[in-house]
Amino acid sequence: MDNLLTVPINDHLYYIGVNDRQTELFEAMWPLPDGVAYNSYLMTGEKNILLDLVKINTVSVFVEKLQEVLGDKPLDYIVVHHAEPDHSSAILNILDIYPDVKIVCNKKTVDFLKNYYDIEDNLIIVKDGETLELGNRKLTFYMTPMVHWPESMVSYEEETKTLFSQDIFGGFGTLDGGIFDDELRFDEYYLDETRRYFINIVGKYAKQALRSLNKLATTLDIKTICPVHGPVWRKNPQKIIDLYVSLASQEVQDGVVIIYGSMYGNTEKMAEAVARGVVHGGIKDVRVRDVSKTPFSYLLADAWKYKGVILGSCSYDNDLFPPMKFITEEFKHQKMKNNIWGIFGSYSWSGGAMKNLKAFAEDCKYEVLETQPEIKGAANNEDMEELMKLGEEMAKAILASKE
Incomplete structure (x- = not known):
């Protein structure tokens, strides 16, 4: 006893x-x-x-x-x-x-x-x-x-x-x-x-x-x-x-986390379109995370867990949205090696988000998908199709990696 x-x-x-x-x-x-x-x-x-x-x-x-x-x-x-x-x-x-x-x-x-x-x-x-x-x-x-x-x-x-x-x-x-x-x-x-x-x-x-x-x-x-x-x-x-x-060993699962930064909801809608594209492409395990409200503890865990990581950010003072900038610095520290990365950005006048997302991926030597939508203002129908294409491309890349 x-x-x-x-x-x-x-x-x-x-x-x-x-x-x-x-x-x-x-x-x-x-x-x-x-x-x-x-x-x-x-x-x-x-x-x-x-x-x-x-x-x-x-x-x-x-x-x-x-x-x-x-x-x-x-x-x-x-x-x-x-x-x-x-x-x-x-x-x-x-x-x-x-x-x-x-x-x-x-x-x-x-x-x-x-x-x-x-x-x-x-x-x-x-x-x-x-x-x-x-x-x-x-x-x-x-x-x-x-x-x-x-x-x-x-x-x-x-x-x-x-x-x-x-x-x-x-x-x-x-x-x-x-x-x-x-x-x-x-x-x-x-x-x-x-x-x-x-x-x-x-x-x-x-x-x-x-x-x-x-x-x-x-x-x-x-x-x-x-x-x-x-x-x-x-x-x-x-x-x-x-x-x-x-x-x-960072053994990843066949899923995708989409992490977005959005001030007024436009980039959030873009993330939803990307998520729909992932599912349409054949991957069911998808998480969409708001970088402003989700503690970076969980964002790191999801990125370590899933094969696909897609980052989408609005522009802020010709740079990344500050919470997105912070999480990208944390990703650099993690030195992850088994992910496929996707990026998309939005801006109102001068841009900055996509430029810095590309620089982040290049610095880390990550494998990044070719489709990289950069959208001015709110996404129109053509933009939404491009965003869905990004999601589908991610799903295709994950399924191909299994073969």
Whole structure:
């Protein structure tokens, strides 16, 4: 039977993570409509080992859980896999309660602990592939740089074949009663939020992520995965491994996202015509997104997910519509490689949107469709036919890529 606040994973490992339903934006950027979990784990034995911490705003519940398991026993070690404050900012509170605890980290973590928390003492520095004996428990450490910070690492307990994976294999969303993958309906909710998490947080480091994932998958026999966000994987860890490998490889689906920027509705009508053309061309999975009202978190996720990405923008001061200009800069950072791109623009007098969309595509060396409508004012019947042609061309290109 579970304790009041904690959940046993095995006979010497406890889940003591917390849910955050108050924070609205992860990293002050990414929407959290259903919150996020900060996962932490306590390994007991001859020595008591805390693996990762939580964000400071949840520290009171976290301390309750920690002390529920420990009672009057000491905390001997804290393992810091990743020093980002959502996993480390409670550390000073824990040090106030357990001042003699030793901190296990790697060389690159030392600067973060010093700069964030003025911590320099009681550090145990581990290297890639090193096995550390902590009482009657053993952990082997593997460096995973830039997944997604330079000091990121994971650890592995051979005895139980458990991987403590830090942000790798994580996802958005609180854990509402169910902690393990076999206790919740992953595909009905967590799948999309895991995809969005990966693309928003790790996507720009996809190459490094894929390298680390291949390293872990080929080196270790993994039976349980304990990430710092999202569910604990005990029944089917291969499912989240396969998902992350697919995301890191940017395996796209046969669909199209059309992202438009429109001040007075004319460019929106153009986007609708393009969407109709896509469907007419044989692709049913189509999303039309307003760049002004859709958080760029979801725009990035859609562009990573779908084979076809079509951008349409009105002109604004001889340039792109500002929200469209922002999302194109974000696309540059993502370094996406498996998409087919389409563009269209509108203007009232001097233009600017299409010129800058072309420059964006050229800078990124994207494959761009030949049909590129540029429309003055509101679209007439001839313009609408050209817009539908763009959609049909996108559908044709996607279907041809399958062959």
